[in-house]
Amino acid sequence: MYKLLSLNLLLLFNFSIANCLAQSFQLKKSNGSSDLLIPIAFNKVKLTDKFWSERIRIQKEVLVPVAFDRTKNAVEDLQRTANYLSGKEGPLPSNSRFSSSDLFKVIEGAAYLLQIGRDAKLEKEIDDLATIIAAAQQKDGYFYPPHITGSYKSATLWGESGMGDKPYSWEVHSHELYNIGHLYEAAVAYYQATGKRNLLEVAEKSAKHVNKVFFEGDPKYNNGKPVNQAPGHEEIELALVKLYRVTGNKLYLDMSKNFLNIRGVTYMPNGKGPMSPEYAQQHKPVREQDKAVGHAVRAMYLYSAMSDVGAFTDDSSLNPALNKIWKNITDTRMHITGGLGAVQGIEGFGDEFLLPNKEAYNETCAAVGNVFFNHRMFLLNKDGKYMDIAEVALLNNVLAGVNLEGNKFFYVNPLQSEGMVDRSHWFGTACCPTNLARLIPQVSGMMYANTQTDIYCVFYTSSTTVIPLSSGNVYLKQTSNYPFDELIKLEINPTKPNQTFAVKLRIPSWTGFQFVPGGLYKFTDNDAKPWSIWVNGKQIKDDKVNKGFVSINRKWNKGDKVELRLPMPVRYTKADERVEADRNRIAITRGPIVYCAEGVDNNADVTRYYIPAQVENPIVSKGDASELPNIEFVRKIPAKYIDLKGEVHNANLNLLPYYAWNNRGVSTMNIWFPENEPTLREELISLPKEINNIKASYTNTGENVFAIVNGKFPKHSFDNSIARWTSYPQKGKAQSIELSFEKSTAIKSFAVYWYDDKGGVQVPQSWNLEYSIDESTTWKPYPLYSTDTYTILKDQFNLVHSNGDSFSVKKIKLNILPKNDSAAGILQVQVDVKR
Incomplete structure (x- = not known):
């Protein structure tokens, strides 16, 4: 076991165990292990900056407590499951497929905080939760409240209530293995933080049960035949590798590899959307996959697990697929913010170069997965380009997922908003806030890595750490206001005089001719400002970049100083012409x-x-x-x-x-x-000259109420070729639209063309008009012509005239009462005024 570990420390992603094992095996030089790249554990890096230190403070004081409070429903479900197993009468848990996974991610994040600094109150909170979790597990190791208690019967979703009528009978969407994967990660983190095995024992009991049911056969499940099917939502694969690392039990590593080997082989769904083969990357065996497809979060977890398993089993056969997929992402499918999964319906990858802005999905979890995947690829290949991607995804899309106070969140991260997007305090599907809870404490563990002879400085910020080299420990102090300041100072303090080793400094791609690696984005200018490196006040001239790093190899002494200057001018970027949404447009960046x-x-x-x-x-x-x-x-x-x-x-x-x-x-x-x-005017809606402004009581995200006066003539009421306004998803709720005029304006007639998709948006029950003669909110009924009525007809304008001579108004209000089971929609409004 120890030989295997010494050869395969390459992708230790949970950084505290990485540091522990690195110290144990760094001096083993057999079979080339001296060249292994090992990250310095996040709890071995002391942050002294303002940027990340403040986020760790908010994490501890706000985000994690908020997340624990808002996952109480999952705790209640587990307690009800425990009561059920003990024979206590009472309500059953909810029929949620995945709420417990959110709780497990919060526990994992809290455990990382404990590794940074022990906290008796927080530790007790987790111990109390561990007691409930253990009691909610069946004696044979099965762990899934809806099937243990039968609450799944009240659920409705894709096929078999979304969970199957028996355990493990609907793995394509049940989330049974996804949930316990997050339990394994939480258990490992808590064991590393405290040495307590309470959650680890639950995890190991579960993993051995899963192995028996899926790969050996258990008489109580699937008629005794091995299930032999990979889960629809990847997660358990990378979690099993973590469980292996902390326990040394090779069974878990073998299980992870088995789940990878059978994906796209033993089961392939046949349908569309969430039931398509590509949705959960089940369209091909993993070694034959060459493009990023399907649900983006699932994909990132899969690719991360492939990286782990390949490294820990010395299986290089996975590398070609990983390299092709990474290139496909960076060349065709990634937003400039590091966001992945642009298409809303599948929360995933669409066609190549389909990267919309206002409609972009870019789930926060997918950006978290982008960081996970690229950090692993860096450790595997020692190439800085992967950390360039990880840094951009982290500093832009990931951090956008939570507000500066730490208590409101984005699930979706568009690149344009018309003022209808706001963070939420929580979500019914809370994977994104809880993913933030576990990622942010680990960021300091991405800042440094080492082989036996080299120090890699990867992310820059003020911090201190100790780097264990074969020649002796090196105490390193970094001072920087990165990512906003170009100057990075390092103080090198080896334990021995004239200690020989290399310090490698990452030179990000944004210092050159493109903001981020890949073929999608290039700076508009070729005038990259030169970066520079100084050692003890003398500039280093031989500073060639190799795989994203400059290497300073010399004899070091206590107090040696290195200065790296990465100029941060404001730069303009253009996208590949095949990205239609960004054609003839520029984005602005500074540094990362x-x-x-x-x-x-x-x-x-x-x-x-x-x-x-x-x-x-x-x-x-x-x-x-x-x-x-x-x-x-x-x-x-x-x-x-x-x-x-x-x-x-x-x-x-x-x-x-x-x-x-x-x-x-x-x-x-x-x-x-x-x-x-011209580019702006192609999409811009301008108001008729008489109208000053339009506002609606509610507008569906992604739509614009100004569209109703853009002059486009609808072909019919279900015309999706032109822009529209709808109040979806506010079904049955009264709505209003106010039109304000530049000055008192004489109205002759008013017409509205209803939108009706024969489903969630339909022609309303009724409508009427009111007007105001000034800026006040005093409204009067519109003086309808004696023979006119407020008609509700499809595929035509519904027109009303003013009674008699035209009358003057400052504002006019359209009141709409939708049907009880639908929202309202308008394709076009026409106001005929006296000029």
């Missing part, structure tokens, strides 16, 4: 940060700006108390603004980091700006 404009700092609708020319050295400064303190803003980018009347104005754009948007209320937001007026 993607910047966006938000309405609160600019004219209200930032989607109405274009940037006709690029300027060097715009103003960069911290936000003040009225903005966002400690956030670096890019200010006064020269731009043009097209107002609601279609008139062009000179303007300045103020930008902030994408991760910091939506922290001052709901606002419009944009990342990709048109370069010219």
Whole structure:
């Protein structure tokens, strides 16, 4: 066992065990093990910065307590399951397929905090939860409340209530193995933090049960035949590798490899959407896969597990598939923010180069998975390009998933908003907040890695650590305000004089000709500012970059100092022309940060700006108390603004980091700006000259109430070729739309063309008009012409005239009462005014 571990420390992702094992085996040089790259454990890196230290504080004081509070329903389900198993009468647990997994992820995140600093209160909370979890497990190891108690019978979802009528009979969507995978990860983390085996014993009992049922055969399950099917939602594969690492029981590593080997072999779904073969990466055996397809989170967990298993079993046959998939992602399927899974319906990858902005899905969990996968690929290949991707995904998409206070979250991360997107306090499916709970404490474990002779400085921030080399320990101190400051200072303190080793510094791709590796994004200029390295005040000239790192190999002494300067000018990026959504547009970055404009700092609708020319050295400064303190803003980018009347104005754009948007209320937001007026006008809706503004009581996310006056003539009421307004999903709720006029305006008639999709949006029960003669909220009934009525007809305009001579109004309000089981929708409104 020890020989195997010494050869395969390559992908130790849970960093505390990595550090422990590294110290045990770093001096074993047999079979080339001296070249293994091992990350320094996150709890062995002391953060002294403001950027990440503040997030760890918020994690401990806000995010994890909030997450524990909001997963109480999962605790209640487990307690009810325990009561059921003990014979106590009472209510059954809910029919949720996956709520327990969210609780397990919070426990994992809390355990990481305990590794940073023990906390008796938090430890007791987890011990109490462990008691409930153990009591909710069947004696044979089976763990799944809906099937243990029979509560699954009340559920409805894809096939067999989404869970199957028996244990393990609907693995394609039941989440049975997904849930316990997160339990294994929590158990490992808590054991490493405290040495307690209470959760670890539950995990091992479960894993041995799963092995028997899936690969040997158990008379109580599946008629005694091995289930031999990979789960629809990957997770247990990488969790089993963690369980193997901490226990040394090779059974768990073999199980993980078995689940990989049978994916796309023993079972392949046949359908569309969530039942398509690609959805859960079951369309081919894993070694034959060459493109990222299907549900993005599942895919990232699969690729991470493939990296782990390949390394720990010395199985290089998985590497070609991993390399092809990584290239496919970075060349065709990744947003500039590191976001993955652009398509909403499947929460996953669409066609190559399909990267919408306003409609982008980019689940926070997928970005977390992007970090997991690329960190493993870095440790496997010692290539900095993987950490360039991990850094961009982490600093942009991942951090955008939680507000600066740590208590509101994004599940979906669009690159453009018309002011209808806001973070939520929680979700019915809470995988994203709980994934943040477990990732952020581990970030410091990605900052340093080492072989027996080399130190890798990977992520930059003020911190201290000890690097164990074969020649002796090296105490390292880093001082930096990265990611906003270009200067990184290192103080090197080896334990011996004239100690020989290499210090390798990552040179990110954004210092060159593209913001992020891959073929999708390139800077518009070729004027990369030169970076520089200084050792003890003398500039290093022989500083060639090899696989993303510059290596300084010399004899080191206590107090030696290294300075790395990574210039951070504001840069403009263009996307591959095949990305239709970004054609003739630019994005703005500085260092590893993607910047966006938000309405609160600019004219209200930032989607109405274009940037006709690029300027060097715009103003960069911290936000003040009225903005966002400690956030670096890019200010006064020269731009043009097209107002609601279609008139062009000179303007300045103020930008902030994408991760910091939506922290001052709901606002419009944009990342990709048109370069010219025609590009913007192609999608811009301008108001008729008489109308000053339009507002709706509610607008479906992704739609715009201005669309109802864009002058497009509908072909029929189910015309999806033109923009529309709907109140979906607010079924049966009264709605209103107000039109304000520039000045008192004489109205002759009013017409509305209803949208009806024959499902969730239908023509309403009734509608009427009101008007106001001034800016007050005093409304009067519209003076309907004596022979007119408020008709509700499909496929035509429903027209009403004013009674007699035209009358003057300042505002007019359309009141809509939808049917009880549907929302309202409008394709077009026409207002005939007296000119």
